Amino acid sequence: MTAGDHQPRFTPSQECRPPQQPDALTDSQTATLDALRSHIHETVVKTETHRRWADDRCLIRYLRSKKWNLQETKQAVQESMLWRDSYGPNRPDKDALWIETAVGKLYVSGFDMESRPLLYMKPRLENTAASPSQIRHVVYHLEVALALMPEGVENLCIIIDFAGSSMTKNPGVAVAREIINVLGSHYPERLGKAYIIHAPWFFFPFFKLISPFIDPVTKAKINFVDMKKQKPKTKSVISAPSSAAASEIELPNGVSSSAASTASSKKSSANKDNNKDGTSTDQVNLLDVIPEDMLEREFGGSSDYVYNQQVYWDAADRVLAASRARLENGASTSATTAVIQEAA
Structure with missing residues (x-):
């Protein structure tokens, strides 16, 4: 530049770096996600735009924010969907x-x-x-x-x-x-x-x-x-694996x-004090x-x-x-x- x-x-x-992969959902969390998806897609969604917005990644974010409380998450997702329709956040x-x-x-x-x-x-x-x-x-x-x-x-x-x-x-x-x-x-x-x-x-x-x-x-x-x-960037303590061993993730820009x-x-995100x-x-x-x-x-x-x-x-x-x-x-x-x- x-x-x-x-x-x-x-x-x-x-x-x-590519994004860190999220932890796998537990059986209980998967069941909660399935229930939320069914409710949102069958009773709340009105358009395909709604359906694409309320994909699993979106629903999981809402569930996490509500500590996996299904009823509270249903309400939150519905309110956000209505808010986006009226507020038009992506249409400045x-x-x-x-x-x-x-x-x-x-x-x-x-x-x-x-x-x-x-x-x-x-x-x-x-x-x-x-x-x-x-x-x-x-x-x-x-x-x-x-x-x-x-x-x-x-x-x-x-x-x-x-x-x-x-x-x-x-x-x-x-x-x-x-x-x-x-x-x-x-x-x-x-x-x-x-x-x-x-x-x-x-x-x-x-x-x-x-x-x-x-x-x-x-x-x-x-x-x-x-x-x-x-100070200048400190040297990473983890060496890069060989190309044969590396599990690579492609970013959208190549x-x-x-x-x-x-x-x-x-590792660094664990056991932190506040x-x-x-x-x-x-x-x-x-x-x-x-x-x-x-x-x-x-x-x-x-x-x-x-x-x-x-x-x-x-x-x-x-x-x-x-x-x-x-x-x-x-x-x-x-x-x-x-x-x-x-x-x-």
Whole structure:
């Protein structure tokens, strides 16, 4: 990528790994999933778009978020289906969102090591007052991130940079609560990791106010990053297996990597302690979790991406259109991938 490139990074780099395979469902969980699928597809679904959206991966995410409570999950899936029909999250209104997208306070560009799309948030660039448009703006970028996920990837990674922010630029508690509600209700199990950088003193009382509304599982995925302690990428402790022994998974953009390389992340995710507020105590070195060419220079990477409103909107619009075609018309994943590669 050339210096000052305005084209967002919409395809993973060679260093991105295939997604870690989820644990197999238990017999009880399989039975619960079967019951949920039957109920949703036979009594709730009205269109083929609904049916494609409510696939098994979607239903499992909702079940996990509801601790496998069948009745609560039935209600949650139905409410999300109605919300998507009325809210139209994957059909952004350009006129309504144009001022929100003007300065690049949110955007998707790049992927972490687990091939999860990176959603950057920069509160210092806040340019509007609290309003429903701010919620729609967040939803817009969430939909872009979902549309960019390679096959098998179900989460995104959020980087929140508070450098240069102030109390007046920080979103209010009411807006934050509504965003948390939308995320928890309609995008369950979609957060992979969140990295908070340059957290100012006023962030912590604010976080304490909104913390009760954040699910404990989600809270444990939040990491505070100390930029003063960042260092070059550490050497992996697991060597790559031979091509004959490797079990490989193909990413949509043609990038492949051994599934065995996910073992280190699986091991490191176990037995973690948390802070009193429920956030992770892990000391994160960003270059160990995000490829250098995917991470912006101000955070230690080598990406020279510079947000440009029109370029970003056009690229994201093509990606969302391809995603809608897959849902509404059953377009193939390969066709969607081709659009993403063209947009990138």
